[in-house]
Amino acid sequence: MKSRLAAGLMLGCLAAAAGCSSSTTSTASPATTAASPATSAASPAASGTSQSFQVSTENGEVTLSLNGQLPPGWPADFPVPPGAKVAGSGSLAGTSSAALVAGYTTSQSPSDAFTFYRDNSKLTTSGATSVGVGSHFVGGMKVTAPDTGSVTVITHSGATYIVVVLTKTSSSSSASPTGS
Numbered sequence: 001m002k003s004r005l006a007a008g009l010m011l012g013c014l015a016a017a018a019g020c021s022s023s024t025t026s027t028a029s030p031a032t033t034a035a036s037p038a039t040s041a042a043s044p045a046a047s048g049t050s051q052s053f054q055v056s057t058e059n060g061e062v063t064l065s066l067n068g069q070l071p072p073g074w075p076a077d078f079p080v081p082p083g084a085k086v087a088g089s090g091s092l093a094g095t096s097s098a099a100l101v102a103g104y105t106t107s108q109s110p111s112d113a114f115t116f117y118r119d120n121s122k123l124t125t126s127g128a129t130s131v132g133v134g135s136h137f138v139g140g141m142k143v144t145a146p147d148t149g150s151v152t153v154i155t156h157s158g159a160t161y162i163v164v165v166l167t168k169t170s171s172s173s174s175a176s177p178t179g180s
Contacts (some may be wrong), residue, residue: 028173055154057163060093071090084105085105099165102160117141139152150165
């Protein structure tokens with residue numbers, strides 16, 4: 001019942017977002033996630049500043065900065081789909097506990113990236129929910145082992161983004177720039 005309610009809510013949000021093509025906010029998440037631009041419309045390379053957007057995740061509201069760098073202390077062994085690239089790091093709003101936030105882009109479809117995490121034998125996940133197809137796909141799940149946090153897969157500005165929030169990390173070696 002709870003899953004149907006969440007799926008219905010997400011479908012309603014996606015339908016509303018699809019009807020507002022001139023809007024700068026796109027809806028994208030299992031918990032009514034909105035991805036919205038937070039900084040300049042200029043290209044990060046051209047302006048020297050990074051772009052960012054906000055995403056609602058299982059852990060709360062995340063601001064993801066598209067700076068191309070993982071946060072310090074990111075576990076190098078956290079699974080990433082083949083060919084995924086680091087998009088940036090972020091922060092989790094309204095929390096007093098430490099959290100690491102990383103974002104990746106992938107050329108995979110959003111549903112394939114979601115399936116990569118849902119079915120990954122290196123992670124223990126729960127509460128996986130998704131709705132939509134193609135550029136209207138949204139999916140997310142809690143991660144309970146070896147780290148705790150969440151994974152959210154969205155489409156933003158025509159690209160597939162994977163937003164990972166880790167609230168308690170296992171002791172891992174230092175981060176690597178891309179996953180394998």
